[in-house]
Amino acid sequence: MASGPVIILGSGLTGLSAAVALKRRGIAVTVLESAARAGGAVQTERSDGFLVECGPNSMMVNDPEVDSFMREAGLDSEIIRPGAKKRFLVRGGEPVALPSSPAGAVATPLFSLRGKMRVLGEPFIARGNADDESLADLVRRRLGGEILNYAIEPFVAGIYAGDPEKLSARHAFPKLWSLEREHGSFIRGALRMRRTGPRQKMMSFREGMGELPARLAVMLGEDLRCHARVESIAESAAGWSVAWNEEGRSKRAEAGTLVCAVPAFAVPQLPWSPAVQGRLGFLGRIEYPPVSIVALGFRRAEVGHPLDGFGMLVPSAEKRQILGTIFSSSLFPGRAPEGHVLLTTFVGGARQPDLAALPDEGLVDLVCGDLGALLGVRGAPVFRRIIRWPRAIPQYNRGYGEVLSALEKLEAAHPGLHFVGNYRGGIAAGQCIRNGLRLAEEIGTRKQS
Ligand SMILES: Cc1cc2nc3c(=O)[nH]c(=O)nc-3n(C[C@H](O)[C@H](O)[C@H](O)COP(=O)(O)OP(=O)(O)OC[C@H]3O[C@@H](n4cnc5c(N)ncnc54)[C@H](O)[C@@H]3O)c2cc1C
Structure with missing residues (x-):
């Protein structure tokens, strides 16, 4: 032994x-x-009054073990919670806030009436029996193509920088997979889990991750x-x-x-x-797809959008070039100097790996183009930092x-x-x-x- x-x-x-x-x-x-x-992947840099996360921008904790580990490490007083929780999804060229209540889900312009009806019918869809189905197949089967393209695909890009057609539902999203296995339906299972499961809490630290x-x-x-x-x-x-x-x-x-x-x-x-x-x-x-992070600082007055949220995710169906952007200076305090904002954009992933390898100027132009169209960013960035992860996240x-x-x-x-x-x-x-x-x-x- x-x-x-x-x-x-x-x-x-x-x-x-x-x-x-x-x-x-x-x-x-x-x-x-x-x-x-x-x-490793967790690195923070500070320069010119901006705080740039080179890897994770935040983390979700719902585990008492992890909570007490951080407390014992003396990090309690350093923990900060998000100042803005709204999340945006881009649809029809506009960032649209994700609904935060059942009533909001019914009214949201994010999904068509047909798509919403398809979701309501989910509990009546028969349980699948494939052992290693792709996430895309699972979601298409239970929730339909619109939810796959406009909800799941961008989230998968935001978490794994991955491709739902390739990811294993069972291994990449075990909780979702077991909802169907154990409850026969995502909706029924999620409603039961809501009553019992611990809530995830998002956090970071005063001086960054x-x-x-x-x-x-x-x-x-x-x-x-x-x-x-x-x-x-x-x-x-x-x-x-x-x-x-x-x-x-x-x-x-x-x-x-x-x-x-x-x-x-x-x-x-x-x-x-x-x-x-x-x-x-x-x-x-x-597989570890490449991701480039483009952190850009702008004058607040030169950004049209109120940036009143966590950030936005961009479905590939929108035919843009970025995966998504975190509104870093709205999310946590102390990320940008007075009168400025910091926007952290992700490029590449399994969706468009070649874009991650563009030279610096090409990346900044590409990001500024999409931010201009989606968030009404007008001026040139006053601060820029590019971080390249040739092999970012295992799939x-x-x-x-x-x-x-x-x-x-x-x-x-x-x-x-x-x-x-x-x-x-x-x-x-x-x-x-x-x-x-x-x-x-x-x-x-x-x-x-
Ligand atoms: C760009 C990016 C954004 C992310 N965003 C989030 C997020 O928002 N929220 C979240 O929860 N997670 C996020 N993650 C995921 C999370 O940060 C990582 O999964 C996690 O930090 C990885 O930890 P790890 O222990 O596996 O090792 P790693 O961080 O991969 O560290 C491995 C270490 O091994 C060292 N090493 C390599 N080779 C050798 C060698 N031969 N000898 C000795 N040492 C070696 C490396 O230098 C490194 O320090 C993100 C990851 C990336 C890359």
């Missing part, structure tokens, strides 16, 4: 949360991070080794032996447990022994069940080896934290027994 200290490769939210939770249990931990800083990994990194102190280039990973008498180079110095550590918390595409590139290496090819095949596409079972087999064949990260068990930041905490608990409990 595995024992002794734990080595964690990668300091994204999953690796960091697992490391802090293990340390709290009195288990020695070393985190090896190849980059200069911890946090980057505060979270920064705080966790401080808690790890010297146990977090940045600029670490892993040179060999071998199974040893102790369990695992890892050698790495840290700014020119060679180091080595032995551990009973090795947690691999790097992105799926980075796993096969690590220097594994041939026994492990030969079984990792499937991880390199998980839980159809066939993803095979990835999960291959991971389980691999772990069973190599005791003390764990694979975690957003390609397993949920892509959302809150889910990554929860998965890190659960892994720490599993390792900690095993060590005690």
Whole structure:
């Protein structure tokens, strides 16, 4: 049985949360991070009075475990809640607010009468029996094509930067999938869950999402080794032996447990022994579409729209070039200087991957064109920052069940080896934290027994 200290490769939210939770249990931990800083996808920058989120802009938390973890990390006083909750969907070239009540849903101009009638008929549609249906097929079957194109497709672009025709309903949207399985209908199931399920709460931190990994990194102190280039990973008498180079110095550590918390595409590139290496090819095949983030600051007076909401999503049926825009300075305070607004726009994804690779000027022109038409943005941006994610978010596409079972087999064949990260068990930041905490608990409990 595995024992002794734990080595964690990668300091994204999953690796960091697992490391802090293990340390709290009195288990020695070393985190090896190849980059200069911890946090992976979670990064915040401040310049010229604008606060730019390079990755997630906020996170949803409905998990008491995650809540108390953040409290114990001393982040309670830093947590901020959204100032604007309205969400807009673009239809017919205009941002239209999503309805927030059943009466609003009946009256909304977002969907045709036919589309609304189709939704009302959903509880009477027979339960499907496909085991690994695409999200698009599931939604078309139960809610019709209009809801797919004007509600689900843009949301999927906003969450996964993904394509509903490819995503597995079962794995990418397990709650929705199980509503049909368990209740025979989304509507019936959702009404029952409303009475019992916890409410999700959106949050960020005063100085941005980057505060979270920064705080966790401080808690790890010297146990977090940045600029670490892993040179060999071998199974040893102790369990695992890892050698790495840290700014020119060679180091080595032995551990009973090795947690691999790097992105799926980075796993096969690590220097594994041939026994492990030969079984990792499937991880390199998980699709990660590119996304470019274009954060633009404008003078408030030069934007026609009141920006009285969270942001807008743009369905592909609208034939625009952007996926959506977060009204960052409406969402949380302190994101733009007085008299200015910050708009954070997402380009590319599985929908239009080539657009993400446009040069900077091309991206800014494309975004300004769409923002001009949709939000009445007139002047040129007074601030601009472009962040490129050539491989942004793993897609839980159809066939993803095979990835999960291959991971389980691999772990069973190599005791003390764990694979975690957003390609397993949920892509959302809150889910990554929860998965890190659960892994720490599993390792900690095993060590005690
Ligand atoms: C643009 C974008 C927007 C997002 N928006 C949201 C949002 O609004 N809400 C939300 O909930 N979620 C959002 N997410 C998703 C969420 O932020 C991520 O899923 C989550 O942060 C990923 O955490 P992770 O632990 O899997 O690892 P990652 O963040 O991928 O970190 C992995 C770490 O491993 C390190 N690493 C890689 N190779 C090696 C190596 N060889 N040796 C050592 N270390 C290595 C990397 O440097 C990195 O630090 C967004 C993601 C992106 C990219």
